[in-house]
Amino acid sequence: MTSKTAPDPARRSERSRTAVLTAAAELVTELGYGRLTVEAIAARAGVGKQTIYRWWPSKGAVVFDAFLDAGKHDGSLALPDTGDLAADLRTVLRASSDELSDPAADRTYRALCAEILNDPALYAEYRTRLLDPLLEVTRDRLRSAREAGRIAPDADLDLAVELFYGPLHYRWQYRLGPLTHAHADRLVDAVMRTLDPPADRA
Known part of the structure; x- marks a missing residue:
C-alpha cells in the first residue's frame, strides 16, 4: 500500500506569501500605489483577500514587505569596510542615490513614505526592520573608524549619521535637483570634514 505524504502547511503558506509579495511588487509598478487594492493583489496572487x-x-504593510523582499533587506544590513571610510561612505550614498532616482520606483517610494508617516503601526515596522538597523550599522562603521583614529575621538556619531543621510533625502523629497554620484560624493566630503581628527584640522 502506497503511503501518502501529507501536504506541508508551512510550505504552502510560504508559497502563498511569496505569491502575494510578487503580485504586490508587480501591481504597484503597473498601477501606481494609489490605484492598487488588496483585492487586486489577492486576485493576481491567487489567494483569498482574507489570507x-x-x-x-x-x-501599505504588504507593499513595504514587497519592497524589503525585492531589496533583500533581511535584517543583515552591513556597510563596506575597506579601511577607507570616505570610499565606503561614497559607495553607500551612490547606491542610495541610484535607488531614489529610479523613475519606475519614485511614485511608489513617495506613496509608501506618506503611508509610513500616517500609519503608526507601519511606522513602527519601518523603524524596527529598516531605518534603525541602517542607522546602527552606519554608526558601527563610524565607531570603528573612530577607534582606529581615522576620525576625531570626540566625533558625534548620531549627528554624523544625520548629516550623512539627511541631505540626500531632503533633496529627493523636495525635488531640489538630480541625485548624481557627484552630489553624493560632495555630501560625503562635507561629512568627512566634520569628522576629521584634530591633527587634520590644522
Whole structure:
C-alpha cells in the first residue's frame, strides 16, 4: 500500500506569501500605489483577500514587505569596510542615490513614505526592520573608524549619521535637483570634514 505524504502547511503558506509579495511588487509598478487594492493583489496572487489580511494589516504593510523582499533587506544590513571610510561612505550614498532616482520606483517610494508617516503601526515596522538597523550599522562603521583614529575621538556619531543621510533625502523629497554620484560624493566630503581628527584640522 502506497503511503501518502501529507501536504506541508508551512510550505504552502510560504508559497502563498511569496505569491502575494510578487503580485504586490508587480501591481504597484503597473498601477501606481494609489490605484492598487488588496483585492487586486489577492486576485493576481491567487489567494483569498482574507489570507492577505491574516498576515498584513494594510495595503501599505504588504507593499513595504514587497519592497524589503525585492531589496533583500533581511535584517543583515552591513556597510563596506575597506579601511577607507570616505570610499565606503561614497559607495553607500551612490547606491542610495541610484535607488531614489529610479523613475519606475519614485511614485511608489513617495506613496509608501506618506503611508509610513500616517500609519503608526507601519511606522513602527519601518523603524524596527529598516531605518534603525541602517542607522546602527552606519554608526558601527563610524565607531570603528573612530577607534582606529581615522576620525576625531570626540566625533558625534548620531549627528554624523544625520548629516550623512539627511541631505540626500531632503533633496529627493523636495525635488531640489538630480541625485548624481557627484552630489553624493560632495555630501560625503562635507561629512568627512566634520569628522576629521584634530591633527587634520590644522
